[in-house]
Amino acid sequence: MEEESSASMHLKEVTRLWRAWRTIHEMAQDRGYELAEEEVKISLDRFRAEYTNDDGSPNRAKMQFSARPSEAMIKKFTPPPTPSNPDPAPECGTIWVEFCPDKSSIGISVMKKFVEHCAQNNFKAGILVTASALSAQARKVMTVTSQFTLIECFLEEDLLVNITHHELVPKHILLSREEKAALLKRYRLKETQLPRILSKDPIARYLGLKKGQVVKIIRTSETAGRYASYRLCV
Amino acid sequence: MSAETTQSARPKPKGILKQLSAPPTTKQPASPPPRASSSTSLTRAELLAQQEAAARLRLLEKLRQTELKPPIPLETFELLSQLPRAPCPPHDASNPSPADASLVLTSLRDFQPSEYLDLIEERNCLGKCGYALCPRPRRTHEGGFKISTRSGNIARTTDLNKWCSDACALRALYLKVQLDNPTYERISSGGSGAPGGRLVVKLELREEKGDGSRKSRTSAVAAAVPRGSQEDRDQLAQAMAKLEIDKHTQARKDASALAGERGDPGGSVAGLSRVDVTIKESAVDGPVEPPSNLAKGAEYMVEGYRPKANKARGGKQPEEGAESDGEDDEFFTVRL
Ligand SMILES: [Zn+2]
Numbered sequence: 028m029e030e031e032s033s034a035s036m037h038l039k040e041v042t043r044l045w046r047a048w049r050t051i052h053e054m055a056q057d058r059g060y061e062l063a064e065e066e067v068k069i070s071l072d073r074f075r076a077e078y079t080n081d082d083g084s085p086n087r088a089k090m091q092f093s094a095r096p097s098e099a100m101i102k103k104f105t106p107p108p109t110p111s112n113p114d115p116a117p118e119c120g121t122i123w124v125e126f127c128p129d130k131s132s133i134g135i136s137v138m139k140k141f142v143e144h145c146a147q148n149n150f151k152a153g154i155l156v157t158a159s160a161l162s163a164q165a166r167k168v169m170t171v172t173s174q175f176t177l178i179e180c181f182l183e184e185d186l187l188v189n190i191t192h193h194e195l196v197p198k199h200i201l202l203s204r205e206e207k208a209a210l211l212k213r214y215r216l217k218e219t220q221l222p223r224i225l226s227k228d229p230i231a232r233y234l235g236l237k238k239g240q241v242v243k244i245i246r247t248s249e250t251a252g253r254y255a256s257y258r259l260c261v
Numbered sequence: 262m263s264a265e266t267t268q269s270a271r272p273k274p275k276g277i278l279k280q281l282s283a284p285p286t287t288k289q290p291a292s293p294p295p296r297a298s299s300s301t302s303l304t305r306a307e308l309l310a311q312q313e314a315a316a317r318l319r320l321l322e323k324l325r326q327t328e329l330k331p332p333i334p335l336e337t338f339e340l341l342s343q344l345p346r347a348p349c350p351p352h353d354a355s356n357p358s359p360a361d362a363s364l365v366l367t368s369l370r371d372f373q374p375s376e377y378l379d380l381i382e383e384r385n386c387l388g389k390c391g392y393a394l395c396p397r398p399r400r401t402h403e404g405g406f407k408i409s410t411r412s413g414n415i416a417r418t419t420d421l422n423k424w425c426s427d428a429c430a431l432r433a434l435y436l437k438v439q440l441d442n443p444t445y446e447r448i449s450s451g452g453s454g455a456p457g458g459r460l461v462v463k464l465e466l467r468e469e470k471g472d473g474s475r476k477s478r479t480s481a482v483a484a485a486v487p488r489g490s491q492e493d494r495d496q497l498a499q500a501m502a503k504l505e506i507d508k509h510t511q512a513r514k515d516a517s518a519l520a521g522e523r524g525d526p527g528g529s530v531a532g533l534s535r536v537d538v539t540i541k542e543s544a545v546d547g548p549v550e551p552p553s554n555l556a557k558g559a560e561y562m563v564e565g566y567r568p569k570a571n572k573a574r575g576g577k578q579p580e581e582g583a584e585s586d587g588e589d590d591e592f593f594t595v596r597l
């Protein structure tokens with residue numbers, strides 16, 4: 028009896044993790060990282076075969092992957108060449124995603140280990156998916172070190188559904204620097220005159236927006252068909 | 262600075278530079294000597310200066326309160342969440358090693374109350390008891406709430422799981438109270454005991470009940486708190502006790518207010534005599550009759566009362582009257 032209930036509990040947890048696993052892959056893909064389609068659209072059975080222990084409990088320590096930015100993403104994130112810097116380096120690099128095996132809340136030490144791992148392997152970005160919330164000081168570690176590596180944290184429960192697949196969420200597209208400059212020039216705006224989006228907004232977190240970046244939002248409209256609006260991340 | 266502001270407070274509007282070149286408060290009252298009101302103007306100047314000084318003191322006080330302390334470095338958190346370093350068998354939460362105790366007390370001096378809570382959270386992340394000097398793991402109750410079988414109280418398990426025991430919760434919260442309501446003491450920065458030392462929050466560990474090792478711990482406290490005299494400690498203990506007493510006083514006050522309202526002896530209006538009430542029955546000399554329904558317009562009455570507002574409008578039904586337009590006009594409405 029007890030075994031049965033624990034098995035069903037494991038199954039429930041594995042299913043939750045599978046959904047988070049899919050969402051985080053879709054997120055990486057939407058940000059422009061290169062991922063194989065079969066990696067993103069993994070079936071529950073395959074996930075269960077690969078990422079569970081013998082007793083059916085999920086094996087979070089195994090749930091990790093890295094992804095390289097695609098050509099298009101590198102192009103988007105490379106600043107325009109200037110006379111002083113004719114061949115600028117792209118501002119993006121390999122991303123590292125890891126599910127935290129610790130199920131209790133995350134303290135300084137766990138966070139530090141993750142940041143160190145990202146720094147040692149020269150990852151430009153790191154995403155830590157945790158089962159429970161970060162402690163206040165761990166959050167501080169995350170922001171302090173974010174100059175070298177961009178560290179982000181997501182809760183498993185926030186990844187159970189991919190919010191961008193909801194029909195009421197319009198399409199958000201990140202603009203490159205040139206596109207942003209062209210937009211401001213065309214409408215003769217200062218960037219502060221644009222409408223804003225908070226960097227903690229769920230969509231902004233999904234796309235990993237940084238302050239100063241602009242997203243183009245394409246909505247469908249009953250009267251106008253489609254229209255685009257722009258928002259500056261603050 | 263003060264001279265400047267007192268000058269500007271005076272009704273004489275002159276250039277600031279000119280005013281500054283002249284010696285300020287001393288000369289002005291002396292310039293009109295023959296007048297009798299010179300003494301009053303002097304006192305006024307003094308009063309102004311006094312107010313000025315008081316205002317400046319208040320400002321300084323406020324600045325000190327609002328001054329942002331630098332945040333506690335992460336290393337301190339890591340260090341304190343690793344404690345205690347002393348081996349467990351001889352030392353435990355009720356009998357910490359002097360070195361650990363003094364380390365905790367000296368580091369916690371710079372903590373904000375919220376940072377102290379962060380430390381507890383950090384220790385809990387490591388599965389340890391929230392009290393910095395306790396080597397034991399924290400409790401792991403399941404579920405949302407827990408009922409204490411002893412006192413019958415209900416507590417959140419999230420609160421209970423911060424500590425290994427209630428004793429540790431008391432010890433840790435004893436420190437938190439001192440951070441929340443800080444008493445400052447001056448410590449000598451160079452060890453010379455000069456009055457120019459730094460002002461820090463005074464902290465001490467909770468007294469343990471019936472401990473034989475009292476001497477070792479108080480010496481640790483003394484090492485960390487050089488000026489903490491027994492008297493100060495007693496004062497703090499009294500303050501802590503007062504928190505509890507205040508609750509009782511409030512309860513007593515409430516009870517007496519209630520008694521006063523009821524007019525019981527012992528209430529706040531106990532001395533006042535009550536109003537004498539005598540009940541007179543009127544004599545009944547005929548058969549009881551129901552009130553007549555034949556009165557004109559009785560159907561419009563509401564519990565025996567005839568609303569007057571409706572009568573003026575030609576005897577509308579009360580329910581209708583409530584919905585009539587005329588009534589709405591009492592309220593401010595915007596009509597386009
Ligand atoms: Zn304890």
